[in-house]
Amino acid sequence: MICNRRWVLFRSLLVPRASFDQLNAFVSVAEQGSFSKAAIKLKKDRSTLHRQVSDLEIDWGITLFERNGKAPKLTEQGESLLRASKLIIYQMNALESATESLFLGDKTRISICHDSSIPSSAILQIDKECRSQHPMTVINWLSRPRQQALDLLVKGEVDFCITLNQGELHPERGVSFINLGYAEFNYYVHKNSPLANRQQLSMPELQLHRQYVLEDLEQSNFGQQTLISSQTSTVSDPKSLFRLLELEGFSLLPTSMVEESNEDFLSLDLDFALQTGRLGYVLLYPSSAVKKSWQQDIINAVGDWFRETCSILS
Template sequence: MNINELKYFIKVAEAKSLSKAANELFISYQGLSKSLKNLEIELGCPLFEKNRFAAKLTEYGEELYRSAKLIVGEWENLQLSLGQIQRRKNKLFHIGIAMGVDIPFPDFHRRLDQFLTNHGDVIMIDAWDSYCEEKLESGELDIAVTFGPVDEQHFDSTRLLQGSLAAIVDDHHPLAERDTLSIADLQGQKIITVNRYFRNYDILMQACLAQGFKPDIVLNTVNLTATLIACQDKNTIGISNNLSYFKKTVVGYRIIPVAGPNTTCQINLLIHSKQRKNKEILRLKQELMRCLFVDSESLAKELR
């Protein structure tokens, strides 16, 4: 038994669905099912009732759930404490920046260079959304800027911008004349989007599944050029969000918001919820806000 198996078990118990938990954990359904089976074999008892439509805890599962929550909570506290000790020794802070969050903010990289010049005790890490959140939970990152929504039970989140999913289509695509699209419009279309480590993938999957279909994703890429080439097929749509495509025009293509329930995208500044009283991290968070995201309010008005 390892701590990840307990985390997976807790997620399935709370989601009451293996497929939903697998999507939220960014792992395969088969991998999650195997992890739970290994846990049941090791403990020698069934943790979930056999049911095709829902993951319902057995009496054994209920008992494990109560204990697992305590064990995982203590483990996370220990990781945070050890990380703080290590950073105090090294006198370093670690900030994660998810790919793409810089796009809406003017002079982001110049401002970032200035911030790092003024803060020699900060190490900046470029990564993807799920990595940043995972490392915040483990205490390896102190602050992160990611796409959301995020789990606000685990993270103290400051929303910088909010938008929606957006489609990029060739000018000759049948949907190119539309001002907005709905999730239902994506059914039957070939979809190009990022991979499962990025928040946009999760938002797209959940929104489509809520409408009763699974999107036909034919290519996972973060490369705009690859997306544009693939979108020359008149049945293909690129999906990102209107924050990543903010103020961007691409000759020969249209960028169209995808409106409706479950399509909201955000850019958030995060710290772990257990760091809310850490004065050093709160100070650094405020300085990061002032330096990099001073324009967030005016940018938000332009998106409305």
């Protein structure tokens, strides 16, 4: 027994204590409950797995499985090492995925600016789609006013901006753009508002009530055209705006944002508007001769959400 321990110690000084294949074999046999099923999962010969697990037991100097019965059974020592082995395999797979992503030209970090009228459901869907394609890339979502977002884009501090279309034919120098479509906007009130369920509201009637305006919408080229009331309050945060609407007033908001919040807000029936309004959005990104694959994936993910949303509301 002493000689065997000395041999294990001597062997451990010459070779690695455990290889990735050995750990993978150990974990697979433990999870599948048999060498045969583990071999099918790993697409290897059963004899290969037997050898890898046996070599691991020799390297570690412990018995991982009891082999007396028909199926291998984890020993107490094997059970105690299973979780750590799984973690090492997970980390190795993550490392390989990260190196592969870098080899293919992925960025380690992508920053996307958006204005406050972009609903959280859009961010969640776009983020999920992008991360499924680039799992090792960190994606930052930054709510910024349009001009600040554009400044960050020109400086190279962010990679994309999703913002309201300013109606300009030519973008800023060094910036490319994609028109994303026209999202539906409506004037909304809380269900307990005296304006709720009123038919054919006139502009003079509406002007008697406070109007809350999203700051990013107000600062757009179309912002002034949306102002009706002489009593206007600018709000940066959509959540705060919804809370204020519970007290009084009305606001022009994206339909998609209101629908994801709750059912406590109703659109107004106006005698001066025959149909709902629409405002356009644009995706801005640095100009380059050739788009990188990760850039195209972001563009596709953003475009998917806007195509889906604008078509549903059309």
